[in-house]
Amino acid sequence: MDFNALVSAMTPDTYEKLAQAAETGRWADGTPLSDEQKAHTLQLVMAYQAKVLKSDEIFTVGADGQIVHKSKAELKKQFSDPAAIARFSHDDL
Numbered sequence: 001m002d003f004n005a006l007v008s009a010m011t012p013d014t015y016e017k018l019a020q021a022a023e024t025g026r027w028a029d030g031t032p033l034s035d036e037q038k039a040h041t042l043q044l045v046m047a048y049q050a051k052v053l054k055s056d057e058i059f060t061v062g063a064d065g066q067i068v069h070k071s072k073a074e075l076k077k078q079f080s081d082p083a084a085i086a087r088f089s090h091d092d093l
Contacts (some may be wrong), residue, residue, distance in 0.1 A: 015048045057067045 008024060022041045026032050
């Protein structure tokens with residue numbers, strides 16, 4: 001199986017597990033990743049973000065293969081959107 005086919009065949013659950021391993025440096029059972037596993041895991045996560053998720057979230061890999069950057073104004077607009085802010089009443093907590 002070639003790399004692109006592997007990325008396309010990955011499930012969202014597998015992506016989440018690989019992303020968590022790349023973030024923490026450990027597998028879910030607590031076993032540390034070797035240097036080679038870290039490199040391969042990060043490559044898979046970045047390829048999945050670019051090819052499958054086509055994410056526009058900051059600091060992810062976009063569909064064009066570049067890291068997504070946003071200006072301060074774009075971030076301020078994104079986070080000041082009232083629809084994006086979770087609101088709870090006292091009884092909800």
